Amino acid sequence: MRKGSPKLSRLELQVMEVLWDKGPCCVRDIIDALNHKRRPAYTTIQTIVHRLELKKAVHRASRVGNVFVFEATLSRNAAHRKLIDEFLSLFGGSSQPVMTHLIESGQLTYEEYKDAEKIFQELAKKGRAK
Amino acid sequence: MRKGSPKLSRLELQVMEVLWDKGPCCVRDIIDALNHKRRPAYTTIQTIVHRLELKKAVHRASRVGNVFVFEATLSRNAAHRKLIDEFLSLFGGSSQPVMTHLIESGQLTYEEYKDAEKIFQELAKKGRAK
DNA sequence: ACATACTTTCTACGCATGTAGTAACTAATC
DNA sequence: GATTAGTTACTACATGCGTAGAAAGTATGT
Numbered sequence: 001m002r003k004g005s006p007k008l009s010r011l012e013l014q015v016m017e018v019l020w021d022k023g024p025c026c027v028r029d030i031i032d033a034l035n036h037k038r039r040p041a042y043t044t045i046q047t048i049v050h051r052l053e054l055k056k057a058v059h060r061a062s063r064v065g066n067v068f069v070f071e072a073t074l075s076r077n078a079a080h081r082k083l084i085d086e087f088l089s090l091f092g093g094s095s096q097p098v099m100t101h102l103i104e105s106g107q108l109t110y111e112e113y114k115d116a117e118k119i120f121q122e123l124a125k126k127g128r129a130k
Numbered sequence: 131m132r133k134g135s136p137k138l139s140r141l142e143l144q145v146m147e148v149l150w151d152k153g154p155c156c157v158r159d160i161i162d163a164l165n166h167k168r169r170p171a172y173t174t175i176q177t178i179v180h181r182l183e184l185k186k187a188v189h190r191a192s193r194v195g196n197v198f199v200f201e202a203t204l205s206r207n208a209a210h211r212k213l214i215d216e217f218l219s220l221f222g223g224s225s226q227p228v229m230t231h232l233i234e235s236g237q238l239t240y241e242e243y244k245d246a247e248k249i250f251q252e253l254a255k256k257g258r259a260k
Numbered sequence: 261a262c263a264t265a266c267t268t269t270c271t272a273c274g275c276a277t278g279t280a281g282t283a284a285c286t287a288a289t290c
Numbered sequence: 291g292a293t294t295a296g297t298t299a300c301t302a303c304a305t306g307c308g309t310a311g312a313a314a315g316t317a318t319g320t
Contacts, residue, residue: 009276009278011277043281046297046298046299047278048277048278065297066296066298067296088237096245096246099238102228112226116233141308171309171311174309177308177309178307180269181307197266197268
């Protein structure tokens with residue numbers, strides 16, 4: 001039963017990345033960890049965290065005094081998977097044109113491309129061949 | 131002088147795809163060409179086309195009676211490039227993790243992967259090697 | 261000329277998102 | 291206990307997008 005990860009916005013993603021990287025954090029920690037050009041207001045991040053709670057992407061892991069500590073509920077993998085699905089759907093669901101564009105625009109180097117072959121090998125080893 | 135293509139939404143993209151595929155079209159043609167599950171109302175597409183005009187992505191090429199014929203101004207390549215840039219920026223601008231994910235999630239087959247090698251060869255031939 | 265059908269223009273509405281202010285609460289300090 | 295600083299809870303607002311209705315214009319068949 002596919003649950004369907006929630007759709008996360010750009011800023012929501014950035015907050016999630018912090019939680020995935022650093023583990024459980026309070027709002028202050030998140031702000032400090034964000035490498036955001038224009039540092040958003042404390043309450044802005046609070047709003048985002050709150051929306052992430054509504055989306056079940058994070059939950060309150062504990063509280064220290066009056067400070068809540070938040071923890072990611074949604075996995076990084078699931079979130080990234082969702083992002084990629086959304087994106088591919090813009091191209092009709094096929095990853096081929098995306099690859100093509102990445103290569104033609106020089107955004108994927110030949111080295112990176114070649115390295116990826118290893119991933120196929122790993123997968124094959126794990127029995128997920130073909 | 132980077133012009134910066136406008137950011138196009140999903141539906142805007144779909145409309146653009148029609149214009150790129152079929153060439154200049156009037157609103158009716160666009161609707162007929164859209165393979166949209168839930169066919170949107172005529173005026174919905176008109177609104178989208180209008181927004182595309184504001185974004186300079188399309189322009190009125192001619193009029194036949196009281197019907198306007200619209201033509202893409204923005205190229206498919208530029209639009210796709212923009213999309214990909216936007217998307218990659220969510221992953222810190224690097225295409226490697228995206229490739230990895232595509233492969234691990236089975237969305238890029240080994241055949242497709244292998245085929246992509248040809249693109250590098252083409253590019254190399256054209257002198258844009260490395 | 262009139263009715264019918266389609267087009268254009270204008271306006272609107274709900275939801276998502278980035279942004280943040282204000283009020284209320286809590287902890288710590290004098 | 292009163293002041294102060296940080297946190298939480300609630301509210302707000304502009305913009306973008308998908309959606310579409312209403313009004314007004316135009317072409318066309320009879």
